[in-house]
Amino acid sequence: MADLPEHVSRNRTQWDAWAAEYVRPGRERWASEEPSWGIWGVPESQVEMLPADLEGRDTIELGCGTGYVSAWLARRGARPVGIDNSPAQLETARSFQREFGLDFPLLHGNAEDVPLPDASFDFAISEYGASIWCDPYEWIPEAARLLRPGGRLVFLVNAPILMLCMGDLEEDPAEQHLRRDYFGMHRFEWDDDDSIEFHLPHGELIALLRRSGFEVEELREIQPPEGSTTSYQYVTLDWARRWPSEELWKVRKARR
Numbered sequence: 001m002a003d004l005p006e007h008v009s010r011n012r013t014q015w016d017a018w019a020a021e022y023v024r025p026g027r028e029r030w031a032s033e034e035p036s037w038g039i040w041g042v043p044e045s046q047v048e049m050l051p052a053d054l055e056g057r058d059t060i061e062l063g064c065g066t067g068y069v070s071a072w073l074a075r076r077g078a079r080p081v082g083i084d085n086s087p088a089q090l091e092t093a094r095s096f097q098r099e100f101g102l103d104f105p106l107l108h109g110n111a112e113d114v115p116l117p118d119a120s121f122d123f124a125i126s127e128y129g130a131s132i133w134c135d136p137y138e139w140i141p142e143a144a145r146l147l148r149p150g151g152r153l154v155f156l157v158n159a160p161i162l163m164l165c166m167g168d169l170e171e172d173p174a175e176q177h178l179r180r181d182y183f184g185m186h187r188f189e190w191d192d193d194d195s196i197e198f199h200l201p202h203g204e205l206i207a208l209l210r211r212s213g214f215e216v217e218e219l220r221e222i223q224p225p226e227g228s229t230t231s232y233q234y235v236t237l238d239w240a241r242r243w244p245s246e247e248l249w250k251v252r253k254a255r256r
């Protein structure tokens with residue numbers, strides 16, 4: 001741990017401690033044929049996070065947690081690899097591989113510095129993995145390095161407007177006014193745990209994506225359907241029906 005960046009080392013300790021809470025939701029998503037995404041479980045048919053042409057594609061999930069996204073990719077004919085920073089999360093992922101009879105490589109490591117060659121993958125994905133727990137100035141160029149020309153990166157994150165309205169505690173849900181500055185938004189620390197997250201303003205994220213060699217194809221701001229539920233307390237459905245609590249980015253590495 002000594003040579004890891006401070007946020008990676010702190011997030012490893014925190015995610016090892018949280019891993020037990022992610023076993024039950026992880027199993028539910030492993031067991032589900034139809035992908036559903038994010039804290040509201042919005043169905044794939046609404047968000048279209050996965051490309052149609054996954055058959056035979058090399059894919060990497062950056063911050064794979066319990067591995068259900070890679071399981072969905074494998075069932076669609078892809079050759080997935082997952083990488084995660086938490087040994088405890090990977091232990092759960094390996095137990096689900098045995099339980100559901102599906103095997104693919106799971107690497108223990110930091111998604112900001114993946115020990116694999118350039119241009120190894122056609123598709124990279126992160127659902128609240130590297131996309132919020134890694135420094136974007138590290139993981140986005142690293143994702144670009146790992147992708148082949150024309151390869152796609154898709155990632156799901158909290159929307160910036162939620163980060164502006166959220167409290168410093170999980171049980172202090174987003175309010176209807178701004179509680180933080182937008183300019184300078186980058187690293188977030190919380191009062192009730194030791195984790196560190198990263199979120200950028202839209203303009204800064206677009207500039208970083210373009211500098212890293214990506215073309216932005218779509219930004220989809222997600223409105224959960226009426227009646228949606230979540231186990232998280234930091235935002236209510238009423239709030240998320242009025243403003244985007246999560247958003248999905250689809251970007252493609254330029255062909256040359």
Ligand SMILES: C[S@@+](CC[C@H](N)C(=O)[O-])C[C@H]1O[C@@H](n2cnc3c(N)ncnc32)[C@H](O)[C@@H]1O
Binds near residue numbers: 064066083085112133
């Ligand atoms: C919320 S889970 C994402 C997995 C799954 N999609 C989900 O939503 O449950 C976040 C995962 O990111 C991992 N993570 C945090 N920092 C990371 C890093 N630097 N490199 C790789 N994985 C990281 C954590 O260990 C954790 O398993």
